[in-house]
Amino acid sequence: MKDERSDLGIELGTDPGTVARFTTSSHPRTARLFLPLIGADESICSWSELCARAGLQLSPTTRWSQLSQALPADLVEQLELPYGWLAPPTTERLVRALTAATTTAESCFFSLWFHDQYAGAGVGLADYPPQLEALSGPFDGMALHSGPLTWLSDRMRPHPWWHHNLMPVFTMPADGAFLLGCPIYHDSIYISSGSDLLEALRAEGFDILDIGRDETLPSESR
Structure with missing residues (x-):
């Protein structure tokens, strides 16, 4: 079952040190996915x-x-x-659960930390529309790309290679079914979604726990 569609207008918190900056208030649940x-x-x-x-x-x-x-x-x-990175088989499990949770798996937005020929290879560069302007932060040099959800698994390699194959800071399908937030570059991903996606991710073997949006970011970078 796919999660109910949320409004595409994305509202995030303003403090980059809190969970709220990487999650929305418009989805029923917020969770932390611990990267294996x-x-x-x-x-x-x-x-x-x-x-x-x-x-x-x-x-x-x-x-x-x-x-x-x-x-x-x-x-x-x-x-x-693996800060901001998942092994290819793990990424495939993530994408499988995400694909089942959206009606627009072929049309997704990826907000990447700076654009170059490697980081954005395979997806098109796009302007931030007003309803997605919140995804242009919290870091300088963010660039919006659009493409299929499978791009996440297509770009992963056996080992992280600087920013070229790390998780986008934000990932969201065009129907707004969920939002993934990955602070640069932390040991966890924060998910805004309905219950079905969280349960599907657990069924795929991920450690995922609900977390309050007012919490200070507990994940860490290098």
Whole structure:
């Protein structure tokens, strides 16, 4: 079942240090998706698995800097926290759930942190229409692109390559069914959507927890 269509007028918070700056008030729920870590032999490690090993409970405000201190040092050294990046198979699972949640998977907006021939390869450059002006921030040099949702998985490579194959700061389908926000470049994605998408992402194996929009960003960058 697809989530109910939201208004295309995007209103975000103004403080770039809060969840509200990367989420909307027009969708029923706001959640944090914890980007999986890469372990030895390219294995995928979830935050919930690591929390269980550390004897901690994963919460919406869990910070990697705190969790890593509770894990064995030799294990932490083997882990790669993919800031703003997902392994290609993981991106495919993300796109599969997102595609089922929108009626306009072939028409999506991607707000990228600065435009060059690599970052925007495969999607067209567009002007920010008035109803999407909020997606032009919070960072200088943002550029709007349009294309199919599958562009997210098409551009991913086995390892992050600077900004060229990292997640856009904002991703939204033309029907406004959801908004993804990825601060530059953090260990989590923030999702504004209905319940169906969040449950679909959980079914795909993602760690995803509801979070209040007034929270200080608990995700971290390098």
